[in-house]
Amino acid sequence: MVEHVLVADFREKDSLLVKLLVKLGVEPVFANLSVGDYLVSNTVAIERKTPADLVSSILDGRFSDQLERLKQAYPHNVLLVTGGLSEALSRAPNPGIVYSRLALACLSGTSIVVLDSDLEAAQFVRWLVKESKKSWEGFEPMIKRKPKNQSPSEQVFNVLTAIPSVGAKRAEKLMRAFPNLLAVLQAPEEKLASLVGSTAAKHIKRVAYTQISHAEKHTKLTDYIHEN
Known part of the structure; x- marks a missing residue:
């Protein structure tokens, strides 16, 4: 059953990697790619090399040109090396050049993945395709749980930093300027803006007057805090 699709260069059509990808449910669409060997999406490309090809391309200068074009x-490119590098490096006249070019590639934003076999490479590409195709609509990030037994001041700090545009520094400034959280929420927007800027002030007032369900009726957030 075909699960995902990616674009592969025609030169990869008879490769073992493509055959393994098909078995894993990834159906390549073949095209004449000007750069790269695989397109995972319109922003992610893969350049695949064997260890021997990697070393030779670095030594003859093709490597830098290929990565620059990629x-x-x-925006995102991956150098996928299939097979261990040890043997190829042992045969290189100057392994230091290889390490240097790989380091520069990493520093310039290229992700380098070295795997021992085509099967491992196929599994990696399958998951890369799968993750890149995910829809972010409705995505809910994992929430870092706050530690228990926090002091009231720490709880107020957490509430303030949860408001958009109010970071740690602005939260601390508000806590120095007002005696409690209720005073922050009830403060005039102009006063808040003078302390944390107009954008953060608008967000604070929006939170303060957001209608929430409490005791079977809608009340202002300030009333809710006051009652609790």
Whole structure:
């Protein structure tokens, strides 16, 4: 059963990696790619190399040119090396050049993945395709739970920093300027703006007057805090 689709260069059509990808449910669509060997999406490209090809391309200068063209075409690029590098490096006249070029590639934004076999490479590409195709609509980030037994001041700090545009520094400034959380929420917007800026002030007032369900009726957030 075909689960996902990616674009592969025609040169990869008879490769073992493509055959393994098909078995894993990833159906390549073949095209003449000007750069890269696989397109995971319109922003992610993969350049695949064997260890021997990687070393030779670095030594003859092709490597830098290929990566530069890849970076110009796609925001995210992956160098996928299939097979251990140890043997190829042992045969290189100057392994230091290879390490240097790989380090520079990393620093310029290229992700380098070295896997031992085509099967491992196929599994990696499958998951890369799967993750890149996920819809972020309705995505809910994992929430870092606040530690228990916090002091009231720490709880107020957490409430303030949860408001958009109110970071730690602005929260601390508000806590120095007002005696309690209720005073912050009830303060005039102009006063808040003078302390934390107009954008943060608007968000604070929006939170303060957001209608919430409490005791089977809608009340202002300030009333809710006052009653609790």
